[in-house]
Amino acid sequence: MADTFTFQPMLTCIGNKRKLIPHIHEIADQIKTRLQKPRLTIMDAFTGSGVVIRGLIDLCDRVYTNDLENYAHLMSRCFLETPSATAQSRIAHHIERMNQFAESGPYKLDGPISRLYAPQNTDDIKVGERCFYTRENALIIDTLRQYVADAVEPELVPYLLVPLLVKASIHTNTAGVFKGFYKDGEVGCFGGKARNALSRILKPIRVEMPVWTTQQLESVQCFCGDSNQVIRDLAPKDIDIIYLDPPYNQHPYGSNYFMLNVIIDNQEPVALSRVSGIPTNWNKSNYNSRKTAIAAMRDLLADSLAKAKYVVLSYNNEGIIEEADWVQIFEPYIVEKREIEYDTFKGSRNLQDRSDKVMEIMYIITAKLVVVP
Known part of the structure; x- marks a missing residue:
């Protein structure tokens, strides 16, 4: 293997x-x-x-x-x-460009992830703000998703979208599922009260080339x-x-990992749950x-x-x-x-x-x- x-x-x-x-x-x-x-x-x-x-x-x-x-x-x-060798070369080019945008922008400021699933200020989280990502990583996710939509050849989209989804599943303020985010009391808090896993949660997102x-x-x-x-x-x-x-249990993948489908759709869900912002149309x-x-x-x-x-x-x-x-x-x-x-x-x-x-x-x-x- x-x-x-x-x-x-x-x-x-x-x-x-x-x-x-x-x-x-x-x-x-x-x-x-x-x-x-x-x-x-x-x-x-x-x-x-x-x-x-x-x-x-x-x-x-x-x-x-x-x-x-x-x-x-x-x-x-x-x-x-x-993908073919030619396609792999194009994918590598896009990965490089995406990481350049992740590093220095310009960032998309009104995307669904930064609007709905991150605080407006990473260092000053308000009551009622969802806190799945740092403000910075939310902007990176929205920006890279828009790059895939605007600049990537249709046949190459999975090869550029998946590296983003993978990193969006890792650098998140959760313990592995998106049913809720870490809090300290009633306010979102990166790593929760014990400030767990901050190196993973706060690390700026960068995408990697797939391995075939x-x-x-x-x-x-x-x-x-x-x-x-x-x-x-x-x-x-x-x-x-x-x-x-x-x-094998009552916890559905459709709601546990709803965030990844929101990123794929690249638009604000029509109807969502109040606390976690889970779209109501998840697969059962x-x-x-x-x-x-x-x-x-x-x-x-x-x-x-x-x-x-x-x-x-x-x-x-x-x-x-x-x-x-x-x-x-x-x-x-x-x-x-x-x-x-x-x-x-x-x-x-x-x-x-x-x-x-x-x-x-x-x-x-x-x-x-x-x-x-």
């Missing part, structure tokens, strides 16, 4: 599997041996930051990705659709939609492995509610195994689909179970009661052979 490609600067999001890449890679490599194939066709159906499919790229000849969120879709396009794989791929297809429907529309048995990493997933998750999962596995030889499903012991549910869901299939313990993310307030360790469960699933009498 090429670490500089797999672990390049990426979206910081809860549930990304960077620590589990060696385990997932080992499972996929074992499946490759079982299938006696030199390369695999793999789909990552809930791609998120894209770190899993990048970590598997050395095993692939064809790749499919999907995510409900536009920011994740653009991440896949940026990192997996390798040297692996020669036959094809890459990146979808943006509901995974159940996208998989249902694929050709039968065209895929070796579908990797599934669905949301069936996997965030127990009422819908079990039926959705049952359908997803049936559709996936109509299109793939293997499903590798990642879930954990805190999920809203419980052990007894899995027994029923898995009844039609052959299932191998692997358990991996790792440290829990506890950065945001609503996660403080989590255990220090969480058990990630990897299910390797195949269809049962039907014996015709």
Whole structure:
């Protein structure tokens, strides 16, 4: 695995599997041996930051990705659709120009991020001002986003927009999600009362050149939609492995990372929540509610195994689909179970009661052979 490609600067999001890449890679490599194939066709159906499919790229000849969120879709396009040498030269030029604007302006003063999500003065935050970014970084985000809109060739937009999204997810006054920002009492405060992580939060944003794989791929297809429907529309048995990493709790990615879609849209949302400014039209997933998750999962596995030889499903012991549910869901299939313990993310307030360790469960699933009498 090429670490500089797999672990390049990426979206910081809860549930990304960077620590589990060696385990997932080992499972996929074992499946490759079982299938006696030199390369695999793999789909990552809930791609998120894209770190899993990048970590598997050395095993692939064809790749499919999907995510409900536009920011994740653009991440896949940026990192997996390798541009030509000429295009890479243009991208490098734009990266240099963007960092020049970030360093010395002129800055866009009326963009949505500086208007809605940062104080007017970094050193004098007022009651009621949102405080996701320093004033300076908010101006940089708006300015670079406008540069992408005005100066970047349409076919190169993902390669310049994603580096900005990545840094906007890092240099933010949060512990990893955008449901709220650090405060001291009732007033926004960089790093909160304890002034945590100030070097990360206050660091001026600069964008970096994406890193692409040297692996020669036959094809890459990146979808943006509901995974159940996208998989249902694929050709039968065209895929070796579908990797599934669905949301496992009630905290939706659509609202947790709304800021990235606001940056993509580059305009003020029509309607927002009062405190955090979350747009009211964020995407809702069936996997965030127990009422819908079990039926959705049952359908997803049936559709996936109509299109793939293997499903590798990642879930954990805190999920809203419980052990007894899995027994029923898995009844039609052959299932191998692997358990991996790792440290829990506890950065945001609503996660403080989590255990220090969480058990990630990897299910390797195949269809049962039907014996015709």
